Amino acid sequence: MSKEPISSIRVGRRRFLKGAGVVGAALPVAGGLVAAACYSEPETAKSEGSPAASGATPAGGGSTGGVTAQVDWQKIDNDHKKGVEDFLKNQATPLTRGKGMVALQPRLEGDVKVFDLTMDEVEWEVAPGVIEKGRGYNNMIPGPTIRVTEGDKVKINVKNNLTESSAVHWHGIRLPNKMDGVPYVTQDPIEPGKTFTYEFQLRNQGSHMYHSHHNSSDQVNRGMLGAFIVEPKDKSTYPKYDKEAILIMNDTALGFTLNGKSFPATDALVAKKGEKLLVRWMNEGMQYHPMHLHGLSMTVFQRDGYPINPPYECDTIDVPPGNRFDCIIDCNEPGLWAFHCHVLSHAESPAGFFGLVTVLVIQE
Ligand SMILES: [Cu+2]
Missing domain, CATH: 2.60.40.420 (Cupredoxins -  blue copper proteins)
Incomplete structure (x- = not known):
């Protein structure tokens, strides 16, 4: 299936x-x-003298009856x-350019799955013809989907191509404190042009997320987010x-x-x-x-x-x-x-x- x-x-x-x-x-x-x-x-639209019949642009709201209301x-x-x-x-x-959530393929270094993420300024077409100043990972919104299995060891290299600092929080994932991704709480911010590497082993399965934890009401809102799926090792009860x-x-x-x-x-x-x-x-x-x-x-x-x-x-x-x-x-x-x-x-x-x-x- x-x-x-x-x-x-x-x-x-x-x-x-x-x-x-x-x-x-x-x-x-x-x-x-x-x-x-x-x-x-x-038929009502074609009645004599109606704006629709004459090709006129309909008037705005406000009328409560008659031709305009029709x-x-x-x-x-x-x-x-x-x-x-x-x-x-x-x-x-697709009526818009750009597609988020492409599956991110890791490469193996020994038994460690290595992922590469970039933080990018992105012109993002939200709806046909509606292009916003977004921010994303790997030039997409939402960022690429990371999918691993409980027990996996991961290393995630994050390069900051933004015009400001940032950091990645692995939302919902149990990990060592220093990998939690909160500037000035667990790490220094990743400054523009710099790279930071996160390393941890997945202890808990579930539908998790990753997102910015710096100036986040702006950065997350503008698209710095993605899905981080941890498949259960034992699927017998799933x-x-x-x-x-x-x-x-x-x-x-x-x-x-x-x-x-x-x-x-x-x-x-x-x-x-x-x-x-x-x-x-x-x-x-x-x-x-x-x-x-x-x-x-x-x-x-x-x-x-x-x-x-x-x-x-x-x-x-x-x-x-x-x-x-x-x-x-x-x-x-x-x-x-x-x-x-x-x-x-x-x-x-x-x-x-x-x-x-x-x-x-x-x-x-
Ligand atoms: Cu709603």
Whole structure:
């Protein structure tokens, strides 16, 4: 069974729709998406003298009735529709440049896994045409994903290419104090142009993170973060799953992002009916994000790498800053299931969805 991260899966628009049972079938939830392709203007828009009929730009809000109000609701509908269409296109061909969370391959020095990280100033395209002054590791946001196994020895060389000092904190990982990455508490800051090497052995499994711990409300917010997955050495009691997705939330400096991108540039989660999907939630932002899955539930079995006994079931998981939750989604109901932050101002505006929104696609 494939353990390929969902984030690496690209599906063509037709395959995406077909797989979801949309093309040539009648999934009510997807009907709106199909209809979008052959959308025609409602009759009301064509009434004599309406701004839409004359090609005029609709007036702004404020009107409570008449022609202007009609144009306003149509603009809202059209903007929402375009956002969803763009999201679908993005699954076939990315609408933004740059992709974070590429798996970082180590090289072996004896029995030590050696990783190289750079800290970089990055021009980052968060949403189509929206380019922000970010900061990242290895020129990407989030930084590359580090994946090791409990018991592994690692050495991580970190070169600072920033215009200011920094340091890397290994969030959630049990390690010797001097490797904890907090300037003036456990080490000197890594100054611009300098390199620092972290060395430790992994004692605890779990979904962990790494991030800046210096000027961090700026540096982490601008993208200096990544996933650090420690697989358990003994998987006999670990839940079985077919696919995995890591979802890192961030907010403020680059806006509301999932894995460094804002809707419609976010990746869909794609699974086949009957598969079990492991989702590792991580919040690197400064706000709470209750992530809500439509139509299905999540079974939460681990928090911050520590088991939850017994696991609990929910459809909205509140992920506070710094927290990581691991859950399994039993993908037993085909369709396109909206998956979004339920602080609605993090997810939708009159111009449509944005920010912390994706879709779980369950194919027949
Ligand atoms: Cu939120």
